[in-house]
Amino acid sequence: MIRYALLCEDDHEFEAWFSDSAGYDDQSARGLVECPHCGSITIRKALAAPAVATSRKREARAGSRMAEMAAKVTAHIRKNYDYVGEDFASEARAMHDGEKPARLIYGEASLTDARALSEDGVPVAALPDALAPTPPKKAN
Ligand SMILES: [Zn+2]
Numbered sequence: 001m002i003r004y005a006l007l008c009e010d011d012h013e014f015e016a017w018f019s020d021s022a023g024y025d026d027q028s029a030r031g032l033v034e035c036p037h038c039g040s041i042t043i044r045k046a047l048a049a050p051a052v053a054t055s056r057k058r059e060a061r062a063g064s065r066m067a068e069m070a071a072k073v074t075a076h077i078r079k080n081y082d083y084v085g086e087d088f089a090s091e092a093r094a095m096h097d098g099e100k101p102a103r104l105i106y107g108e109a110s111l112t113d114a115r116a117l118s119e120d121g122v123p124v125a126a127l128p129d130a131l132a133p134t135p136p137k138k139a140n
Pocket residue numbers: 008009010011012035036037038039040
């Protein structure tokens with residue numbers, strides 16, 4: 001038996017066992033080797049060298065998945081949170097102290113402010129720049 005690392009036309013990686021290399025040639029020629037991910041029968045053997053390209057591709061894919069998630073998070077925040085801009089720290093503290101009714105807010109805070117808030121037990125989360133929703137345009 002021989003095991004091959006295989007790639008379909010969409011670069012899905014999978015492995016399959018064959019009786020020998022001729023067995024692989026025969027089965028793939030007859031369309032019997034199928035990508036378990038997408039069902040494609042356009043299959044090729046994965047070679048050692050393209051593995052680099054493949055892992056790069058995987059990275060790119062992970063990157064775009066991250067971007068997709070970031071877009072979802074951003075959209076969620078925009079939809080459900082009130083933008084308070086520079087007032088974030090004072091607003092968060094006022095809500096925490098019960099001076100203002102609690103609501104979901106986002107905005108800008110300096111690292112010092114954010115740290116002070118979390119030290120005082122105010123639940124805040126920092127968003128990486130990539131995730132931070134752009135503030136709504138101020139109406140003139
Ligand atoms: Zn596939």
